[in-house]
Amino acid sequence: MKKDINIHDIARKAGVSVATVSRALNNNGPVSEKTRQRIKQIAQEHDYKPSFIAKGFARQRSETIGVILPALVDEFFTEVLHGIDEEASRANCYTLVSSSHVQRDIVETLSDFMAGGRVDGVVLMAPHLHGNITSHLKKGKRPLVLLNSGEKISQIPSFNFDNYQGAFAVTQHLIKHGYTKIATICGPEGNHDAEERLRGFKDAMQQSDLTVNPNYFVRGGFTMKSGYYGFMRLVTQADRPEAIFAANDMMAVGIYEAAKSMNMVIPADIAVAGFDDIFLSSLLSPRLTTVHVPIRELAKKAVQYLFKMIDGKLETDSSHREEISTGLIIGGSCGCANVTNQAFL
Amino acid sequence: MKKDINIHDIARKAGVSVATVSRALNNNGPVSEKTRQRIKQIAQEHDYKPSFIAKGFARQRSETIGVILPALVDEFFTEVLHGIDEEASRANCYTLVSSSHVQRDIVETLSDFMAGGRVDGVVLMAPHLHGNITSHLKKGKRPLVLLNSGEKISQIPSFNFDNYQGAFAVTQHLIKHGYTKIATICGPEGNHDAEERLRGFKDAMQQSDLTVNPNYFVRGGFTMKSGYYGFMRLVTQADRPEAIFAANDMMAVGIYEAAKSMNMVIPADIAVAGFDDIFLSSLLSPRLTTVHVPIRELAKKAVQYLFKMIDGKLETDSSHREEISTGLIIGGSCGCANVTNQAFL
């Protein structure tokens, strides 16, 4: 790899000092229009690109933000990443991504990111953080924002969906249909989203004076498979529920599959509602009634906030926590009729 | 942001020179076991992390690879990214990702990545590269590999699926069912994958002495929508085709939707096959017959090759081109019976 042309070369060719070149190219300090033009001309001709790494070194800035995701598998994370990258690119920043693999866990990645200016700030997506991680988080010397984090961690701003409200609304909708025997397949224990959705469900039930039958409560793992088996457990009871609220759409998909294999018809035999509004749910037949979460918006807000922190434009009270509101999507799975299923056209 | 502790601080505390600290911490040159231990101890105590950016500056290495994707939207790209990140992390590298947005086009991003050591190498995913880009590509001073690129660009190694073979095989399968009136909804013009799949389709038809009726040829855009309308065009003809080969699964999904709205049954009324084996296709009913593409494997091979280039472990003949073979997935959509649909359990 032959050596790149550097700022000294340009300076020499233009007969000026490196300082002037730097100023001219960055439109920074004062430079006479004439020399500025000449320098830009020469830089262009020689296809000079300042070394990012030297620049970063000098300015102690990498113009990069780090993103740590629990995994890169599903649509949800893809959307998050896209939202982040979009917003970052708007700020002329790049996105360093790491999905946490086995060998490189969250804490390590985080301190790697934080240390030594690899990134200027970090977006950490962590649906379940156990206590010992949180202490680590605060040690970081660079700005950090949390996405979908569990507990309110003081000092670290976090951005979440209003899971509670969403679950409450969709449950309420099921109740309005007149169902009284409503079951839920909730998410994994310790997962913040799961807990909040469950809370919303329970409160909506209680508000309508409906009891949550313990037999109508199944814990799932946010996977299709767990939805499938959860459904099986629920409907093989003597007293079947009339409706099921699945804490996410993937589990609802599992429910659809299971219903099919049991020759049960949704919503005639049993109503279903989900949460997340993943693309797939719009293709189910009947379309799944679910809760829309504006992922892109979440990501954007988080990144915008992060940039403000990086630029020091923020009071560092920073116990900021934002809950982005969700929206109810009515499909046919809850029993509503006349719902068109072809939003994609 | 208070200043990080640096190597000089550690050196002072340990009463040795910075060189020794560097050697001790990187297990590089010779250091006596005693001092190495002491230095590591001290570094640990003070939570010292070498500055990545200074290190990169000194070594002219960023331990980062760049990935440029056309968009971050669908499952396919997610898988690619995951594969890349996984392999990169195995080599203790991070992944800088950029999906090409409007404001920051491929060429610019690429030269940004290349210039000034922001990354050590680049994986460029470019299903359609027009001529004037290719000249830019060669100017880059850092290793580059192409994914799913079109033309054979000399000097730049590229990794592709064997689209031709896959399309040939799946078409052949349709033919074996006895269909003679086979239509195709192909991909967008200029897209390399699309062209190759079309070629495979045509050759398979020809080999069985079947003609491709021009009315049975529709151009789609790899989107669900285009599959939907493509289907409509095909089946509203007087002489309907008996089977359709969609050049990707998303379009096949559109076909399913369209068939449903026409009250046509797959495969009884018309058989369908796709290409890509996306997750969604496994959930269709009947399961879509399609071509599996080992995305992770593609990504891994590309990255491994890239690292070899970075490490200079490679003869720079570099007209390397690899075609990764695909696999036929038999669902019920082609007419095959007794196909189970619940691989996910």
Add this chain to the structure above:
DNA sequence: ACAAATTATGTAAACGTTTACATAAAAATA
């Protein structure tokens, strides 16, 4: 015990920018 070989450590240059400060040139003011 002395030379030679090996091992451990230190010194200082290099990496390519930015930027505070100093200085020189030009423009504005008196």
Add this chain to the structure above:
DNA sequence: TATTTTTATGTAAACGTTTACATAATTTGT
């Protein structure tokens, strides 16, 4: 014109590592 103000440019330090080379300490071989 002499003085002040503004604008343009240059000088050199700083950023925190790595590493070639020099030197010092230790071990090995005789």
